[in-house]
Amino acid sequence: MSTVRALRPSTVVVGMVTGGALVVAGWWAYRVLQRPPSGPGGGSGAAARLCGLAAGYLGVVQVLLAARIPWFEHTVAMRPARLIHVGCGLSFLAVTAAHAVLAVASNAAAVGTPFASGLIGVVVDLPYVWLAVIGLVLLLVATVSSVPALRRTMSYGWWHLLHLVVYPGIAISFAHQLYGPDLLSSPVRVLWTGLHLAALGTLGWYRILAPVRLTLRHQFTVAAVEAEAPGIVSIIVSGQALDAVGARPGQYFRLRALDWPMWWHSHPFSLSAAPRPDELRFTVKAVGDYSDAMAGLTPGRWLLVSGPYGALTAQARERRPVLLVAGGMGIAPLRALFEDVDDDLAVTLLYRTERADQIVFRTELDDLAGDLDATVHYLTGPAPTGDGGDQDDPLSCHRLTTLVPQLADHDAYVCGPPGMVATTVRSLRAAGLDRHHIHAETSTF
Ligand SMILES: Cc1cc2nc3c(=O)[nH]c(=O)nc-3n(C[C@H](O)[C@H](O)[C@H](O)COP(=O)(O)OP(=O)(O)OC[C@H]3O[C@@H](n4cnc5c(N)ncnc54)[C@H](O)[C@@H]3O)c2cc1C
Known part of the structure; x- marks a missing residue:
């Protein structure tokens, strides 16, 4: 039995956030030293640039953390993974908001207008800032929907959908970043764009293409639905070469059936037996629409499957x-x-x-x-x-x-x-x- 221990979340945080933040801050300091800020609003403008760069970088980190990269999913336990995700998400929102406020304040001070006029000036005059404002609103929607008191009022499916608006939010905010004074030179623009495209590609691969490939390759099909206890059923899933899926006892998959209300989102369910070459078993308790509908699946239904995920394994x-x-x-x-x-x-x-x-x-x-x-x-x-x-x-x-x-x-x-x-x-x-x-x-x- 292997003795690999779940990767310490502190290692991940230090590596991804601190390392990147140092590079970003170093580049900003170099640029500020090259042309020190001056005049009314110069200081807040420089601070806005630093927050903007940090926000751009944290957006990339957040996308990578949400990409369900197997290395991360299989080594970091769910609780620390959530803490990292929430910590990065809140930092992302905080620096994005600080960037917006400082940029507007800087603009208002530079032209000698009140803050509200400065806001209009920034949105109207600077390229693609209106898209960034929509991006910030979408980020706020995702964050507010995750406040526990509000989260409890929603089904997992609706909460997840609201959470997904972060991605279009980040995407539409990207264009205005390229017009910032710190990203004007071509090599830096190429690097910054490459970083964002790499994050987007990773997200697309692991969250869309890899599950589609997995599903097509293994053809997961409901073989049987067996009652286990009142409101609890086991779903036996057959498929091709299931040993090649690489699942371990203790892990979970995200399952989606093409029936209503399951077709538009997937939910996580753990393996309830060690995986076999011809069979996976999930056991589902009906607690809401989705899990209720799972019990009604009939043999022969196709399942869209992603995974395996989770670090709760013998390793x-x-x-x-x-x-x-x-x-x-x-x-x-x-x-x-x-x-x-x-x-x-x-x-x-x-x-x-x-x-x-x-x-x-x-x-x-x-x-x-x-x-x-x-x-x-x-x-x-x-x-x-x-x-x-x-x-x-x-x-x-x-x-x-x-x-x-x-x-x-x-x-x-x-x-x-x-x-x-x-x-x-x-x-x-x-x-x-x-x-x-x-x-x-x-x-x-
Ligand atoms: C990693 C992981 C693995 C999971 N594995 C399994 C599994 O093997 N079998 C299984 O049945 N469920 C499992 N769950 C929970 C399962 O995903 C949810 O119960 C299901 O997605 C709820 O969706 P819903 O639309 O049916 O209910 P929702 O409408 O989203 O929830 C209805 C209500 O039930 C509450 N609720 C949600 N989950 C549970 C629960 N498990 N017990 C009691 N109340 C709950 C919610 O807070 C809400 O108030 C797992 C969850 C995670 C995060």
Whole structure:
């Protein structure tokens, strides 16, 4: 078993953001030294240029982060990946807004007009700035729709669609950048344009062309839909040479069927069994329109598939006893991982549901436990009302240490709803597990 550890997000951030920012700031400083700012608005104009360059570069980083590059998707766990995405996104918005405000202030100061007139002057007089203003509005739409209070009111599909407006926003803002004083020379323009085209090409390849190629090559087809529990079905997907897809237990795919309401967007679903050369299995709980419609798929339907994604795999751990802690549909990836434990490693599965009839795969799990000489505990009962420190919570530190001898020596995988994951991670840390030995993902967004 490999012991490759999920790439530290700090490494990614330092490499992509700091490195690029240094180059951008260095170029700006060189240009400012060449022709120091002067006159009213000179200082804010220079600051606007720096923010503009930083915004352009962060836009490229953001596009690359969203491109679903396999190297990134397979090595960075979902939570740090989200933190990086949100951090870069907010920085992108902040420097873009600062650039806009400073540019307008500079223009207003230079001609001695109020800020509002400066804004009109910038939009009317400077080439393609009106497109950049629309781009900024689209960026704001995507950001505001991700504010948790608003996000909760939307289905994943609508939120995702609103989020996608960032790409046209970045694209239409590009033209005005080329007229900035720091990008006027031909080689720099070519480099800047090349950088943006490379990011766009990467996005197009991994988000559109690679999934189309994957789908055409493997011809994913619904082979069967099997009821697992009330509101939960398994979708068995057949196809050609599925071993060549390169999926590992614990990973997920984005699935899209050509039926309503699924044709216009894809949703993520984890493998719920180790992938086989002729079959992939997904297990879906109906929580909204999309997941509900998945249960109605009939055998023979084609699926558009992208992936595999995710770093919740055996590669994340070292050769230590394995603890799997699943909550609700978090059992899907952990059921697949359960199959992927070396025979000589001790493995314990804790499976938390509120009611016994919500348990899926019981027979499979018991059979696997028999084969692996593993231990399975089904922890049923209502969700605790306390903050997780409650001794009665089956996932409290006290209960975990009782259930799992030498808990601190394990590599733990945790997957489930956010509250359950947070409680479990807290308990594991309190029990002495190092954070590098805790691999946690949530099964919601
Ligand atoms: C990486 C990843 C892997 C996933 N794997 C699986 C899987 O193997 N099986 C599976 O059933 N789901 C899985 N999910 C969740 C699944 O993608 C969503 O449940 C589904 O996309 C919801 O779409 P919808 O339109 O049906 O519901 P929406 O209308 O988008 O959501 C309806 C409501 O349900 C809530 N909700 C969303 N997901 C869940 C959930 N899992 N449990 C409880 N409430 C939820 C939403 O917050 C919303 O309030 C996974 C999610 C991620 C991020």
